[in-house]
Amino acid sequence: MKFEEMTVGAFIDELASNSPAPGGGSVAALCGSLASALTVMVGNLTVGKTKYQDSWNAAENIISEGKKLNLEFISLMNKDTDAFNVFMAAMKMPKNTDEEKSVRLEAMEHAAKTATETPLSTLETCVKLMDFVVLAAKYGNQNAISDAGVAALLAEAAGKAAAYNVKINLPGIKDKIFADKCKERMFSALKAIESGALETADIVNGVI
Numbered sequence: 001m002k003f004e005e006m007t008v009g010a011f012i013d014e015l016a017s018n019s020p021a022p023g024g025g026s027v028a029a030l031c032g033s034l035a036s037a038l039t040v041m042v043g044n045l046t047v048g049k050t051k052y053q054d055s056w057n058a059a060e061n062i063i064s065e066g067k068k069l070n071l072e073f074i075s076l077m078n079k080d081t082d083a084f085n086v087f088m089a090a091m092k093m094p095k096n097t098d099e100e101k102s103v104r105l106e107a108m109e110h111a112a113k114t115a116t117e118t119p120l121s122t123l124e125t126c127v128k129l130m131d132f133v134v135l136a137a138k139y140g141n142q143n144a145i146s147d148a149g150v151a152a153l154l155a156e157a158a159g160k161a162a163a164y165n166v167k168i169n170l171p172g173i174k175d176k177i178f179a180d181k182c183k184e185r186m187f188s189a190l191k192a193i194e195s196g197a198l199e200t201a202d203i204v205n206g207v208i
Contacts, residue, residue: 003030003077020088025080025119028161032126033073035154038147039133040066042140055139062132062140069129073158076122080165083118087111112172116182119165123189126159130196137203145207152200159193 003011003026015022043062046052052059090107094100133155137148166186173179 003081004074021081021084022077023081023084024161025084025122025165026077028119028158028165029073029076029080029122031154031158031161032122032129033070033077035126035133035151035158036066036070036073036129038151038154039129039136040070042136042144042148042151045141045144046139049141052139052141058135058139062136065132066129069125069132072125073122076118076125080118080122083111083115087115108172109174112169113175113178116166116169116173116179119162119169120182120185120189122162123159123166123186123193126155126162127189127192127196129155130159130193130200134196134199134203137200142207145204149200149204149208152197152204156193156197159190163190 003022006014011022015027040063043059043066046059047056047063087108090104090111093104093107095104130152133148133151136151137145140148163186166182170179170182173182
């Protein structure tokens with residue numbers, strides 16, 4: 001069953017079980033999904049309100065793009081757990097002969113790259129979302145400004161959580177060019193997220 005088809009309670013119980021997946025990577029994507037949903041909510045609370053008529057176009061864009069990002073995060077929730085399961089399957093491959101060892105190592109390398117790329121995608125999707133969170137704080141219904149603030153906090157937390165999952169997988173990758181590029185993307189994304197979070201916080205605190 002896909003995570004989005006589970007009840008909240010069932011997902012929490014599965015998360016709390018002794019199974020290592022779903023874990024932090026899927027939770028990071030879930031936080032991103034919640035942040036995008038809050039951002040869309042601010043947009044929906046803005047469109048149609050006469051007081052914010054000048055912001056309707058911006059709000060409609062926030063709604064449209066926020067929904068797309070929400071779907072991306074939901075997909076990444078499942079992909080993160082799938083990637084972990086593939087890595088564990090590679091770990092369990094036979095290693096009795098030199099050929100088996102070689103095949104196993106190749107499978108583990110591929111799985112490790114996938115397990116790194118997935119949370120990196122979550123992190124970079126958080127960067128995309130943060131742009132719209134900032135817009136929601138700037139142009140959205142001021143009665144929902146705290147919701148934009150919460151969206152920013154969640155998006156920042158989701159991005160930083162995803163970065164942890166990138167970091168933990170990097171040492172297992174033998175392809176140093178790939179690993180270095182992942183690090184570069186990670187640090188660039190974290191910088192962008194922190195900037196957006198600070199900008200949103202300034203806007204929110206200036207209102208409330």
